[in-house]
Amino acid sequence: MMSKLVLVEDKANKFGGTVLFSKGNGWIRPTGVFVPDAGFTDSHEVATVLLWFHGHRVKDAPYLFYQEATHLLQAVNESKKDIILVAPELGLRDKTHDEYNASALGGGKRTEQYLDQVLGAVSDWYERTFIAGERAQMGGEPTKFQLANLYIAGHSGGGTGIISSVAALGGYKDRLRECWGFDCLYGNGQTWYEWAKARTGIPLYFYYGKGTKPSDNADVLGFWKRVYGTPKSPIPLAGRLRSVFLAPALPGTELDMVAFQSTDDILAKAKAVDRYEEVRRKVDPLLDKSDAYWSALVKEGLKEHYPVVSELLCPRIKQSLP
Numbered sequence: 001m002m003s004k005l006v007l008v009e010d011k012a013n014k015f016g017g018t019v020l021f022s023k024g025n026g027w028i029r030p031t032g033v034f035v036p037d038a039g040f041t042d043s044h045e046v047a048t049v050l051l052w053f054h055g056h057r058v059k060d061a062p063y064l065f066y067q068e069a070t071h072l073l074q075a076v077n078e079s080k081k082d083i084i085l086v087a088p089e090l091g092l093r094d095k096t097h098d099e100y101n102a103s104a105l106g107g108g109k110r111t112e113q114y115l116d117q118v119l120g121a122v123s124d125w126y127e128r129t130f131i132a133g134e135r136a137q138m139g140g141e142p143t144k145f146q147l148a149n150l151y152i153a154g155h156s157g158g159g160t161g162i163i164s165s166v167a168a169l170g171g172y173k174d175r176l177r178e179c180w181g182f183d184c185l186y187g188n189g190q191t192w193y194e195w196a197k198a199r200t201g202i203p204l205y206f207y208y209g210k211g212t213k214p215s216d217n218a219d220v221l222g223f224w225k226r227v228y229g230t231p232k233s234p235i236p237l238a239g240r241l242r243s244v245f246l247a248p249a250l251p252g253t254e255l256d257m258v259a260f261q262s263t264d265d266i267l268a269k270a271k272a273v274d275r276y277e278e279v280r281r282k283v284d285p286l287l288d289k290s291d292a293y294w295s296a297l298v299k300e301g302l303k304e305h306y307p308v309v310s311e312l313l314c315p316r317i318k319q320s321l322p
Contacts, residue, residue, distance in 0.1 A: 055156025159184025189222020252276025
């Protein structure tokens with residue numbers, strides 16, 4: 001741990017919980033940390049971390065936390081789960097800037113080293129804030145948070161960050177519990193499939209919205225067809241990746257038991273039981289016709305790019321964490 005690295009509380013935070021921003025030199029990446037009201041365990045020794053990779057058009061951590069339409073802080077706080085949000089700054093990409101690098105924590109053991117920096121600074125902040133001058137009377141060692149559970153998630157271009165960081169976890173590889181992708185399946189679907197296949201049982205949840213249509217250089221259906229197949233070319237249940245879950249971001253996607261039903265299960269029902277199933281029954285038969293599929297899906301209420309996060313992150317946290 002590197003105690004010279006400092007996290008400072010932002011007293012201007014109005015969203016509940018505690019917001020910390022990195023200060024000083026030496027950080028692998030400038031960082032924002034959010035500790036929700038339920039974010040510390042009783043033991044103050046172990047931590048569950050959500051490592052978040054943002055997309056383009058994020059100039060810094062304060063913008064990500066307070067202004068971006070993903071509404072991360074509200075989602076994490078409303079989950080009422082014992083989890084700490086950690087968000088490295090990845091640089092800005094817009095009409096006048098091109099510093100964005102979703103793979104900033106990739107290579108070697110860089111993600112492990114970064115998480116050590118963050119946990120060390122959180123430990124120091126906790127000691128300064130809650131223990132202060134009482135350590136001499138209390139005795140014992142200073143607070144030292146250990147990573148117990150890690151969830152890695154990304155939105156938009158941050159999907160690349162999921163891939164690169166998982167490869168750079170070092171000694172934290174066995175702490176990874178799940179990965180979550182929110183409208184982030186850009187690039188080749190085969191590449192995503194090969195990466196997912198190599199995760200050997202780690203649950204991977206992906207939600208796609210209007211931001212990853214084929215015209216956006218995304219290949220959602222290329223990934224889908226390799227995971228599930230299509231009505232015309234199905235993949236037998238025994239041959240599917242059981243740990244990969246893909247769903248269009250529609251009303252009803254909030255519940256896993258609804259969102260991740262197979263095409264076979266939905267089409268086999270005598271009739272749809274909710275709006276989500278109604279839409280899936282209309283669009284799934286079009287999976288072999290990309291243009292028709294996307295046109296129908298958008299028409300039926302596919303979520304916009306940012307609501308994929310603001311409306312689905314909280315339910316994802318609630319269902320994944322104990």
